[in-house]
Amino acid sequence: MSFRPPVTAAPPQGATTAFSRSGFLRGFKRAQPLAVGTFAYGIAFGLLAREAGLAPLEAVLMSATVYSGSAQLAAVSQLGPEARAAGIGFGAIVATILLLNARYVLYGATLRPWLGALPAWKSYPSLFVLGDGNWILAMRAWDEGERDAAFVIGSGAAMFTPWLAGTLTGSFAGTLLADPARFGLDFLLVSFSAAMGVAMFRSRSDLWTVGVALAAALGINAVAPGGWTIVGAGLAGGLAAWLRASPGASRAFRR
Amino acid sequence: MSIDPALLPLLVAMAAASFACRAGGFWFMRFVPATKRIEAALRATPLAVMVGIVAPAAARGNVAEIAALALVAIVVRTTGNDLVAALAGVIAVAALRLLG
Numbered sequence: 001m002s003f004r005p006p007v008t009a010a011p012p013q014g015a016t017t018a019f020s021r022s023g024f025l026r027g028f029k030r031a032q033p034l035a036v037g038t039f040a041y042g043i044a045f046g047l048l049a050r051e052a053g054l055a056p057l058e059a060v061l062m063s064a065t066v067y068s069g070s071a072q073l074a075a076v077s078q079l080g081p082e083a084r085a086a087g088i089g090f091g092a093i094v095a096t097i098l099l100l101n102a103r104y105v106l107y108g109a110t111l112r113p114w115l116g117a118l119p120a121w122k123s124y125p126s127l128f129v130l131g132d133g134n135w136i137l138a139m140r141a142w143d144e145g146e147r148d149a150a151f152v153i154g155s156g157a158a159m160f161t162p163w164l165a166g167t168l169t170g171s172f173a174g175t176l177l178a179d180p181a182r183f184g185l186d187f188l189l190v191s192f193s194a195a196m197g198v199a200m201f202r203s204r205s206d207l208w209t210v211g212v213a214l215a216a217a218l219g220i221n222a223v224a225p226g227g228w229t230i231v232g233a234g235l236a237g238g239l240a241a242w243l244r245a246s247p248g249a250s251r252a253f254r255r
Numbered sequence: 256m257s258i259d260p261a262l263l264p265l266l267v268a269m270a271a272a273s274f275a276c277r278a279g280g281f282w283f284m285r286f287v288p289a290t291k292r293i294e295a296a297l298r299a300t301p302l303a304v305m306v307g308i309v310a311p312a313a314a315r316g317n318v319a320e321i322a323a324l325a326l327v328a329i330v331v332r333t334t335g336n337d338l339v340a341a342l343a344g345v346i347a348v349a350a351l352r353l354l355g
Contacts, residue, residue, distance in 0.1 A: 033342060058258050058266075065270035075269060088265060094272045101276035106304065108280030110297050115281065127277045132308070139301035140337065184349030187323065190312045191344030194327045195337040197305035206302060213303035217310035230307040237303020238296035245295035249288075 017117045023148025027134070027155035030141065034133040035162045037188035040180040041069050042166015048073060049171050052080045056171040063167040067129065067160065070227075071100040103230045106238075107135045114142060115149050122149070129156030132189055140196045205244060213237035319351035 042063065049059035054076065066072050074096045078089060108127055115123040126149070134155035141151055180186055201210070216236035221229045287293055312320050323344040330340035 033338060054262075055257055055259070058262055061258065062266060062269070065266060066273045068273055071269075071273060088261075090265060090268065093265065094268050097269050097272040098276065101273055103304070104273075104276040105280035105283075106300055108277055108282075109284050110280075110300050112281055112284035113294075113297065116284070123281070124278055127281055128274060130277050136301070136305065143301075182349070182352075184345040184347075184352070187312070187320065187345050187348040188341075190309055190320075191323065191327055191348070192337075192341040193305040193308040194324050194344065195331050195341040197302055197309065198328050198331040198340075199335075199337040200302055200305075206299075209299040209302050210306055213306035214310055217307045218314055221311045221314055225311060229311055230304055233307025233310065234300050234304040237306065238300045240303075241299030242292045242296040245292040248291045250291045250294040 017114070018148040019118060019122055019150045020148055021150070023146075023150035024154035024157075026146070026148070027137070027141070027151035027153070028158045030137050030151075031134055031155040031158035034137070034188065034192065035158050037180070037185045038131075038133070038159045039162035039166040039169075040183070040185045042163045042168075043170035044166075044180055045069060045072055045076070046167040046170020046172070049076050049167070052076045053084070054079065054171070056168060059171040060164055060167050063164050066097065067131070067163065068097070068101050068104075069163075071097045074100055099227045102227060103132075103234065104130060106231060106234045107132075110139065111135075111152065114138075114147075115152065118149055122153075126153040126156065129153060129160045131156065131159050133192060134159050136189075136192060136196050140200060143200050205241065208244060209237040209241055212240035319348050319355060322351060323347040 045063065046056075046059055049062070049072075050056075054062070062072055062075075066075070075093050078093050078096070083089070107130055111127070111130075115126055118126075130152070134152070137155050138152045141155075197210075200206075213233040213236055217229050217233040220232040309324065313324055326347050327340045327344040330343050331337055334340065
């Protein structure tokens with residue numbers, strides 16, 4: 001296994017990826033505005049989990065291990081009392097989770113150039129707390145020149161904790177923020193994506209990416225709204241960029 | 256406070272499926288040749304995914320969401336601050352929904 005440094009602007013030979021406390025804290029702080037939304041959605045999940053008959057500890061355990069809002073909501077809807085009486089559809093629930101989390105496959109792939117040179121005990125925990133919001137923050141931070149890989153797990157940890165706290169709150173007594181949409185919190189991720197996307201948009205080749213991704217997103221959304229829109233847009237935009245780039249070896253990331 | 260033992264195998268399976276998605280793409284890229292094209296694709300993916308997140312919200316055609324998205328774009332371009340722009344979008348949506 002070669003130890004090629006993971007950054008594009010060729011660093012000195014033998015350089016390793018930084019993974020420092022200050023990088024962690026930068027990520028942690030940057031994610032705070034998103035953490036508010038995560039807490040509110042945690043409450044919404046906790047409430048639904050309680051309605052489905054999950055004990056608070058069960059709900060928190062699910063939040064801590066599955067850690068995916070959309071997937072957990074879908075799973076819990078298949079865990080109600082009637083579903084339990086009829087026998088839980090094991091395969092169906094796992095398939096739902098794979099489908100709803102398919103976008104994380106793409107997110108993880110894009111983190112290879114950044115986290116690839118880290119030891120597995122640092123990179124895989126970083127991926128464990130990977131979510132939409134902190135991935136978008138991380139991609140934006142990388143774009144701005146952030147290279148400390150602890151940024152990823154720092155921003156992830158900032159979202160993970162309020163998700164658990166929200167779940168616990170909701171499953172005990174959550175009526176306070178039962179409807180996150182009232183406060184526009186359902187729009188938080190969309191708003192962040194739009195802001196980061198506009199900020200990262202620079203060149204004519206980006207226009208090509210956006211155009212192809214938009215066509216794919218609208219097409220898929222019209223036929224099958226839900227899980228596949230993000231995956232389809234990401235793949236289509238990536239493929240467009242792949243086609244436009246010239247073939248040849250890159251020193252950008254380590255294999 | 257307790258845990259239903261019947262739920263545990265399901266929790267383990269769900270957690271494994273979730274982590275497989277998170278780790279799978281990262282792991283797989285170990286075996287993908289590092290070409291300029293792959294690098295370009297990886298660079299373009301975040302922007303494309305952001306389009307995939309925003310497009311369905313815009314396609315629903317609600318005035319509040321579309322106006323908020325326009326506001327977000329304007330604030331990013333004028334202030335250069337993406338965080339302020341994102342929060343302005345959320346506030347605008349909440350306010351417009353309250354009015355509408």
